[in-house]
Amino acid sequence: MGKLTIVGLGPGEFEHMTIETIEKMKNADKLYLRTEKHPVVKYLKDMGLSFETFDKIYEMGSTFEEVYDNITREIIEIAEKCDNVVYAVPGNPLVAEKTVEYLLKFLNDSDDIKVEVVPAMSFVDVVVNELKIDPIYGLKIIDGLSLDSIKPDKRCNNLVTQVYNKRVASEVKLKLMDIYGDEFLVTVVKSAGVKGEQRIETMPLYEIDMIDWIDYLTSIFIPPAKGTFKSRYDIDDLLDIMAKLRGENGCPWDKEQDHSTLKKYLIEECYEVIDAIENNSDESLLEELGDVLLQVVFHSQIADERKAFDFHDVCDAECKKMIYRHPHVFGVEEIATSADVLKRWDEIKKDEKGFKSHTNELKSVPRSMPALIRGYKVQEKAAKVGFDWDNVDDAMAKVYEELNEFKEVYKGEDENDKIEELGDLIFAVVNVARFLKIDPEIAVHKTIEKFIQRFNYIEDAAEKSGHKLEDMTLSEMDSLWNEAKMNKFNKKAQK
Template sequence: MTASITIIGLGTGDPDQLTLGIWRRLQGAERLYLRTEDHPMVHMLQDHGIAYTTYDNLYEAKASFPEVYEGIAADLIRLALAEQGEVLYAVPGHPMVAESTVQILREQCPAHGIELTILGGESFLDEAFTRFGFDPIDGFQLLDATSMTTASLQPQMHTIIAQVYDVHTASDVKLSLMEMYPDDYEVVIGHALGVRDQESIVSVPLHELDHAEGFGNLSLIWVPRTEREDVRNRTFNRLHEIVQILRSPEGCPWDREQTHQSIRKNLIEEMYEVLETIDDDDPDAMCEELGDVMLQVMLHSQMEEETGAFTVYDVIQKLNEKLLFRHPHVFGSNQADNSEEALQNWEQMKAEEKRRKGIKPEQQSILSGVPRDLPGLMKAYKIQKKAAKVGFDWEKIEDVYDKIDEELTELKEAVGSGDADHTLEELGDVLFAVVNVARYLKLDPEEALSSTNRKFLRRFEYIEEQLRISGKSFDQTDLLEMDRWWTEAKTRT
């Protein structure tokens, strides 16, 4: 006799909805196993003297739901192989809706030579569509409360969240939903839908979701679809749609006219505005400015989407693939116990990427990879760091101090010669030598200069403030007075 497992659905719990065929299989079962006894239809089995075995003990014995489901599937396979006959396994609702054990059995039974048969039953979704009163063709998604994330939410679709076993799970769901929906957004809780004398449907504002009572194995949450702008505006798809509209013939004339080259500098400017908010430790401003940077990415991506070259989703895919590939110590088998080892992994995988593109890293210049249009100080810093990795470096910082003195002397001579081009060259040499000092001190010269710029601005603004208090203009003061205010400002900043 061939080993076989037949899976049947017990429906939502209403005996009137159980098919005659399923009931006959239950009555004639020699070996009946239930995933859980916690289901309304079990009373009907008991009333008719139908024997069964449940796996409720595994819920206590195992540490997680996945372990429970694996354990149930393994035992059913063992039973089918041991007795070489049919094992009847009954689950709540429909076997193919939110039943992990069924999916595990579908994957594993063929390898064991076990014949698997699945017989339907009324799904909780059938009752949900009826009781909540929406048509799934309008757009519908089913999510598991134990594993859902904000990223899976699509507010323009009706969302049913199942497996809301208890108030703790409901609290986790609430927190995920509140990342997308307003606190007062109305959601609907359904308990035991379709079960006579047990069904309960209640609407609550989202922030009160986990204050409701009655959560259990037969609880669902319905989040109605919406076109509300305050909800849609929290989605990436809405951003993509807006940028498409701006660039369309019916959109903004200015946006339509832009090219990569015309808005090239905007990206740089927006990045510097982000840096300013970081320096000011201003999270609200940072949030806004990061959005402006994102807009530049969206505009450039949209321009290429219009030519068919790539879309913003291609950009996202390449970034995701790069992050996964360059972090083998997180997403692979490599190890990294500290940031230095993590950086080594990153560089190794970066070199491997080049090889896969037909580029031989060992044949490239040590100084390759430094962006052409970086600000001067930043570029000098990166060039020096790359050169230092192969030993082209000063032995001690005192040598760098001497080099600065040497370059200053040459700068003075160049100034004295009146040769502007030579003076410019020597000034660059002085700055390059100063960058070497910053590198030796493990300080970023760009950050150091930015800090000094901010300090100068604060002190100069103090001079301007004192002039206003005195009722003077710059024409009515002198360097001696301004220097005194400058000294005062130094004590305040």
């Protein structure tokens, strides 16, 4: 059986290497260094140690992943042929060392090669010492090349490694500025603990790619973002702000609210989002989405105070729902079209809710929805089981039928009859809209806007002719109304 011993060369100074590491290297049949680019290598040469490196592989690989994979495979091949191979890497073998990660993964179940990892001092130990920080209060270590998937934690210390050139520093800067803001102070650390080479400077985040002394031993230290006023905020900040508003010394109005009193604000904010979308205003959309998010946080805070659930429970439940309802993305099912996706979604939802009948599904459409939207959704669900007209002409015929029934009662004295027949007429119109794939809510909103514009034309025209609307007859106003319609027609014709 071959044996592979993995040792660490420490952060840079020869004194930081352990006696055990030195002894392992002295007694190796074969000694390999991942790279010769390390300050202690000159001491190894002075000791008369014979070794080989994998620097040549760096020149052949197009990506670091390819380089690390090739080094890993070569080490395994060597270890299979030799009894006592020592592989030395910078720092601690188990801290920010991809080749060791790959080796342990590949050799985990191997019966042919015995693996030993010797502890060593890492660059993190030296950085902590030089910056005088205690990691017990939180220290998150992140590979600078992994910032897309691993985000810094603004509430603790962060150390971003692998910032080995200005290009990487620029990419890291842009990602961090989205989290901390341009002016946030960070500390750039180069060659930590190496006498004569160490360099530590604190600077605004936007400057880190402007310095000319970045190299392969460079990291960026980011302290916690403290205080109420920050350049950039995140969801945790919003949760903290809401907790403070509801707290003992918070805002009297916020403290008085409950789920019921907030209902109207949630509805209003949702409509303002729709308005921002219809106006094609990204600025307004950003603001209004924030207001909707605030309502979610507000309700979650109130629920948390009741010991019912909190915001994190809301996120957890929604993530689980999305994963469960997308088996074609997160599971093994194959669904090709959007129509099939919606069908499967309904099946999963019905199973989740435990609906025992189709009527249960109709009843599940919230009564608090705007009536036109609720009617549309109820009709959609009924249509899925075949309770529907064959075509839009049949739906139109139903509109005329309901109109005639309304004509029979609208002058009568029975208010219930009027309400019922008018509701039937509107419901029939919604059905026509559904056949034509027209959102009735949007259609009515467009008509309202059109009405306001034409009314504005009437008022402006009356004012120009020296009249007030209150003094005009309906016939006179109707004439101006027709002018407004014609003006709109003429503009369309010109286009």
